[in-house]
Amino acid sequence: MKSLFKLDLRATLKRIFGNEKKVDAEAGRAKVAAKTLEKEKESAAPLILTIWTIERNRYAASRALCTDIEVYPTDAVSLCEDIKGYVIDTPSGESVVIEARTGSLVGHTLEVVRDGVREMSKTQLNAQLDTAKKEFNRMSKQELSNDEFWKAIKMGGSEIEVAQDFQE
Numbered sequence: 001m002k003s004l005f006k007l008d009l010r011a012t013l014k015r016i017f018g019n020e021k022k023v024d025a026e027a028g029r030a031k032v033a034a035k036t037l038e039k040e041k042e043s044a045a046p047l048i049l050t051i052w053t054i055e056r057n058r059y060a061a062s063r064a065l066c067t068d069i070e071v072y073p074t075d076a077v078s079l080c081e082d083i084k085g086y087v088i089d090t091p092s093g094e095s096v097v098i099e100a101r102t103g104s105l106v107g108h109t110l111e112v113v114r115d116g117v118r119e120m121s122k123t124q125l126n127a128q129l130d131t132a133k134k135e136f137n138r139m140s141k142q143e144l145s146n147d148e149f150w151k152a153i154k155m156g157g158s159e160i161e162v163a164q165d166f167q168e
Helices: 002-044 110-117 122-138 146-152
Strands: 047-056 061-071 077-080 083-089 095-099 105-107 141-143
Touching: 047 105, 047 122, 061 083, 061 146, 077 110, 077 122, 083 110, 083 122, 095 110, 105 110
Parallel strands: 061 141
Antiparallel strands: 047 061, 077 083, 083 095, 095 105
């Protein structure tokens, strides 16, 4: 009789405490699912990214041009290891590649950018981007509308150049 009582008590306790653990586990899974859904909603929302380039003549850097654009984190592509970028279509129908962290215009096509950074490590590429961003930050910036910015950029070939005839 004693052993039957122990079995019933164990079964009862297991049902009681087992169900509590099950409820806790389900609540935990619901919290994780809610956080995941929240992160997905955040990544679906557009971000404002300041994109920029530095105009250079044969002697030195002369102007820092920038504008703000909307990007979606889900549209980011890999440039090198875990360095991301965006391929943006310009109003003229051409495309440019923008590095996601700094906003730097880094090339004309994704293939050209990937070819250029293929032999670079993540550390080397980040150092190069950070140096360029510091130079940009030291300069007097010309914040342009999107239309003005794209008109100022002369597209073509494998590099982005700033059109010399753009006037403020």
